[in-house]
Amino acid sequence: MADDLSTPAWMTEKGTGGCQCLSLGRARRDSAIQKTIIGMSQAIRGSVFSEQIAGRPGLLQETDPRVKTVGLLGLLVVASFLRNWYIILGLYGLTLAMAAASRISLRFFIKRVWFFIPLFAGIIALPSLFSIFRPGDPLWTIWDFGGEVTLGPWSLGTGLAITHQGLKGAVVLILRVATSVSLAVLLALTTRWADLLKALRVFLVPRIFVLILSMTYRYIFLILGLATDMFTARTSRLVGNSSPGEDRHFIASSMATLLSKSHALSEDVYSAMISRGYTGEPLTLHQFRTNRGDWLWLASILLFGAAALGSDLLIG
Amino acid sequence: MHIPDGYLSPQTAGGMWALVVPAWYWAGYKVKSTFSSRQAPLVAIGAAFTFVIMMFNIPLPGGTTGHAVGGTIMAIVIGPWATVIAITVALVIQAVFFGDGGILALGANCFNIAFILPVTGYFTYKLLAKGAAPGSSRLWLVAGIGAWAGLNIAAFFTAVEFGLQGELFKAADGSALYSPYGLSTTIPAMMGPHLLVVGMIEAVMTSLVYVFLTRTNATMLNNYAGVKAAAAGSFKLKPLVVGIVLLLVCAPLGLLATGTAWGEWRTEDIHKEIGYVPEGMDHFAGRWEGFLPEYAFPKNGEVTAGETTGASEAEAPVSMPGVWKSTPAYLISGVLGLLLVSGMALMAMRLLTGKSRNKEQLG
Numbered sequence: 105m106a107d108d109l110s111t112p113a114w115m116t117e118k119g120t121g122g123c124q125c126l127s128l129g130r131a132r133r134d135s136a137i138q139k140t141i142i143g144m145s146q147a148i149r150g151s152v153f154s155e156q157i158a159g160r161p162g163l164l165q166e167t168d169p170r171v172k173t174v175g176l177l178g179l180l181v182v183a184s185f186l187r188n189w190y191i192i193l194g195l196y197g198l199t200l201a202m203a204a205a206s207r208i209s210l211r212f213f214i215k216r217v218w219f220f221i222p223l224f225a226g227i228i229a230l231p232s233l234f235s236i237f238r239p240g241d242p243l244w245t246i247w248d249f250g251g252e253v254t255l256g257p258w259s260l261g262t263g264l265a266i267t268h269q270g271l272k273g274a275v276v277l278i279l280r281v282a283t284s285v286s287l288a289v290l291l292a293l294t295t296r297w298a299d300l301l302k303a304l305r306v307f308l309v310p311r312i313f314v315l316i317l318s319m320t321y322r323y324i325f326l327i328l329g330l331a332t333d334m335f336t337a338r339t340s341r342l343v344g345n346s347s348p349g350e351d352r353h354f355i356a357s358s359m360a361t362l363l364s365k366s367h368a369l370s371e372d373v374y375s376a377m378i379s380r381g382y383t384g385e386p387l388t389l390h391q392f393r394t395n396r397g398d399w400l401w402l403a404s405i406l407l408f409g410a411a412a413l414g415s416d417l418l419i420g
Numbered sequence: 421m422h423i424p425d426g427y428l429s430p431q432t433a434g435g436m437w438a439l440v441v442p443a444w445y446w447a448g449y450k451v452k453s454t455f456s457s458r459q460a461p462l463v464a465i466g467a468a469f470t471f472v473i474m475m476f477n478i479p480l481p482g483g484t485t486g487h488a489v490g491g492t493i494m495a496i497v498i499g500p501w502a503t504v505i506a507i508t509v510a511l512v513i514q515a516v517f518f519g520d521g522g523i524l525a526l527g528a529n530c531f532n533i534a535f536i537l538p539v540t541g542y543f544t545y546k547l548l549a550k551g552a553a554p555g556s557s558r559l560w561l562v563a564g565i566g567a568w569a570g571l572n573i574a575a576f577f578t579a580v581e582f583g584l585q586g587e588l589f590k591a592a593d594g595s596a597l598y599s600p601y602g603l604s605t606t607i608p609a610m611m612g613p614h615l616l617v618v619g620m621i622e623a624v625m626t627s628l629v630y631v632f633l634t635r636t637n638a639t640m641l642n643n644y645a646g647v648k649a650a651a652a653g654s655f656k657l658k659p660l661v662v663g664i665v666l667l668l669v670c671a672p673l674g675l676l677a678t679g680t681a682w683g684e685w686r687t688e689d690i691h692k693e694i695g696y697v698p699e700g701m702d703h704f705a706g707r708w709e710g711f712l713p714e715y716a717f718p719k720n721g722e723v724t725a726g727e728t729t730g731a732s733e734a735e736a737p738v739s740m741p742g743v744w745k746s747t748p749a750y751l752i753s754g755v756l757g758l759l760l761v762s763g764m765a766l767m768a769m770r771l772l773t774g775k776s777r778n779k780e781q782l783g
Binding site: 150 | 594
């Protein structure tokens with residue numbers, strides 16, 4: 105009898121499956137399903153946090169969304185044309201100043217920008233530093249072959265070196281990527297989603313597209329919730345491990361179910377819209393009003409952009 | 421496949437916007453004529469669905485995970501054109517709010533992921549599924565093959581866009597200004613993993629979803645065919661627009677051509693080739709320069725032979741200022757030419773048939 109009451113062996117086995125919500129420390133390796141649940145909740149948390157920052161008082165938050173979008177996108181175009189890395193660095197400095205003036209914690213801002221995208225650019229640009237991938241003037245010779253070495257049809261040159269051109273190209277790429285990401289992050293962090301959508305009308309984006317964008321944004325959260333529920337429900341019923349193959353099947357059937365649910369939902373939403381009198385022609389309210397500060401901000405941004413482009417052309 | 425900002429030159433990014441806008445216009449037209457006022461909720465919720473499933477981690481052999489786009493299965497369910505708009509919307513939200521993919525690079529990303537991927541995936545599926553009985557096992561297989569093909573064609577376009585940066589845009593000292601690698605590096609680097617891994621994820625997931633829908637909700641798989649048949653009308657512009665889009669896609673290839681087209685020599689070229697210029701040619705040459713001579717903008721009102729041509733740029737070591745001036749001019753010339761020719765063709769059609777499209781639609 106006593107044997108029957110002891111915990112079965114399969115329950116005491118340590119596995120990566122099952123809910124680890126309460127486990128202390130880091131799980132050995134999150135399963136694909138747990139990674140998805142975490143990713144989805146981070147997306148929701150991230151956008152709620154963005155809306156909070158957009159609601160705080162600050163330079164960019166108080167600028168008219170249309171003026172701000174034009175100004176920041178203008179700087180994005182300027183950043184893409186610049187060739188001199190000192191000037192790109194100057195523009196990056198401007199984004200930091202704007203972030204500080206908008207009361208965004210610089211530590212948070214720098215972490216948000218640099219983590220992943222410019223870091224990834226650095227990894228991508230790494231091989232291009234070396235002469236065997238991009239020949240150029242050697243800056244630091246690591247290994248002198250003592251003569252030209254060929255590997256089949258490929259010539260490896262006369263030595264392995266970090267080239268002047270490779271280093272400059274990598275610095276320009278990383279700085280340009282970081283500056284562009286900073287400008288995009290500034291726009292996203294300091295503007296409420298609804299305001300940004302209305303600002304899109306300045307760029308002659310069709311009204312129907314703006315309507316679709318706003319509906320999509322709303323339903324992303326609903327569908328994220330549905331998906332999280334499906335994944336959590338499965339995880340909560342799971343004891344022990346599931347194989348990657350089983351996970352793939354589960355994810356595929358979740359996708360199919362979600363597709364069916366979304367399609368049914370779109371029919372429901374359509375009926376609801378028709379019942380409210382929707383005719384296919386969306387209407388939007390315009391309640392923006394620009395003030396002198398907005399125009400002053402835009403003028404200084406444009407001036408900065410023009411000065412950056414001009415000096416870049418002069419210095420080269 | 422999402423290209424961040426900073427990797428593409430503004431010329432390429434701008435060129436990709438010029439390519440994707442007609443694709444959006446065409447997709448928008450098709451969606452409106454197929455779904456009428458139903459389009460907004462259908463596309464919006466389709467976009468939200470795409471956005472969410474792109475976040476699903478799919479376990480791969482070896483313990484890592486990847487993600488699928490789901491463009492082909494979406495195209496099978498709601499049609500390729502609604503999918504173009506839906507993935508576009510998802511990409512816009514990813515770029516603006518989640519920093520996934522650049523904002524200037526949105527034109528390129530939408531062209532590759534929202535246009536090329538679902539459209540080529542869907543039409544590959546349609547082509548291979550021809551004659552298959554509903555519910556046959558061939559269908560889920562060809563859905564997977566379509567998804568694999570669509571994803572890889574899109575990856576190829578992405579690789580070419582990356583590779584052009586390394587080939588064309590360099591500073592005076594030869595250092596790279598944007599993505600540093602040429603086509604010979606980017607094409608194998610992109611295509612290897614996409615042909616073997618990423619494309620396979622897309623194919624396997626598409627097939628699994630297809631099988632699941634066949635078993636549980638088969639009407640959804642025939643939904644688009646039904647809506648399309650109901651909305652079918654006579655639309656004779658289709659071949660023309662398809663042709664124009666194809667031409668637009670191929671047009672930038674001209675930037676890579678070297679030398680002069682056979683038989684289109686200028687008098688200087690003739691002199692170089694045969695040593696003299698025939699008298700009659702010399703007499704008529706240069707009578708008409710065109711307002712965008714050699715597809716480039718005139719510099720201070722004059723054109724220096726050999727300085728503004730795309731051909732001589734390709735022969736000489738390409739430097740940034742040259743490409744800066746010639747590439748947008750070449751693209752704008754192309755678009756202007758295309759608009760002129762299409763406008764003339766439409767006018768000729770109207771004159772010949774004696775009725776406008778509006779009347780046709782009303783009747």
